[in-house]
Amino acid sequence: MKVGLMGGTFDPIHIGHLLAAQSVCEQAELDEIWFMPVNVPPHKEAAPGATAQQRWEMANLAVEHHPKFRTTNIELRRGGVSYSIDTVTLLRQQYPGHHFYYIIGADMVRYLPKWYKIDELIKLVTFVGLERPGFDSGLAELPPAIRESLLLVEMPQIELSSTRIRERRAAGQPVRYMVPDRVNDYIEVNRLYES
Ligand SMILES: Nc1ncnc2c1ncn2[C@@H]1O[C@H](COP(=O)(O)OP(=O)(O)OP(=O)(O)O)[C@@H](O)[C@H]1O
Numbered sequence: 001m002k003v004g005l006m007g008g009t010f011d012p013i014h015i016g017h018l019l020a021a022q023s024v025c026e027q028a029e030l031d032e033i034w035f036m037p038v039n040v041p042p043h044k045e046a047a048p049g050a051t052a053q054q055r056w057e058m059a060n061l062a063v064e065h066h067p068k069f070r071t072t073n074i075e076l077r078r079g080g081v082s083y084s085i086d087t088v089t090l091l092r093q094q095y096p097g098h099h100f101y102y103i104i105g106a107d108m109v110r111y112l113p114k115w116y117k118i119d120e121l122i123k124l125v126t127f128v129g130l131e132r133p134g135f136d137s138g139l140a141e142l143p144p145a146i147r148e149s150l151l152l153v154e155m156p157q158i159e160l161s162s163t164r165i166r167e168r169r170a171a172g173q174p175v176r177y178m179v180p181d182r183v184n185d186y187i188e189v190n191r192l193y194e195s
């Protein structure tokens, strides 16, 4: 079984994440994509937003009708900082027959050398980088071992981030169509990201 891991803060999950996952699923011919909300992200400040439970519930609402999309709370359950090497090591023990693909956005590719124990990690997963046409994702500067283990996939560009969604909510602007309908309803009912 070929499984794509889509890790992220998902605060909230949005259509950029879903379209990225769909593009990878098709082009890399994966069987499933597992959306995996982080507990504490390793390399970025946690923004004041939804709780871990709310991020988890929104991720579940976003994938519920897709035949190949799943969620895993492996990082939320483990607690602490969510280093990918720890997660992937555990997943490989639990699912010895699976091959894991770790999906990262175009903006993340250049930072791969800074990931914790990256030399070990590239032996355990295939990284899939989303290409952004006309955007220098820093491929040329990557160490050869990382560059050679990276699969590149194209996707229709969606200029959207969770930060942008939180900002719009704080300014009283709608986020409908930037997130799946059920996630939009959840955000409104729980009054998330209001100033
Ligand atoms: N619009 C997008 N198109 C493609 N990939 C994306 C997009 N937004 C985020 N990603 C990728 O999805 C993964 C998870 O991202 P994350 O949850 O941090 O979302 P984000 O929108 O970048 O959040 P924030 O604005 O809070 O930093 C990362 O690999 C990121 O590069």
Ligand SMILES: O=C(O)c1ccc[n+]([C@@H]2O[C@H](COP(=O)([O-])O)[C@@H](O)[C@H]2O)c1
Pocket (backbone or CB within 6 Å): 006, 007, 008, 009, 010, 036, 038, 041, 042, 043, 044, 082, 083, 084, 085, 114, 115, 116
């Ligand atoms: O393990 C690491 O060193 C590492 C460094 C940066 C990011 N990651 C993972 O990459 C995913 C996307 O990260 P982020 O910061 O965009 O939410 C998330 O699942 C992180 O745990 C992992």
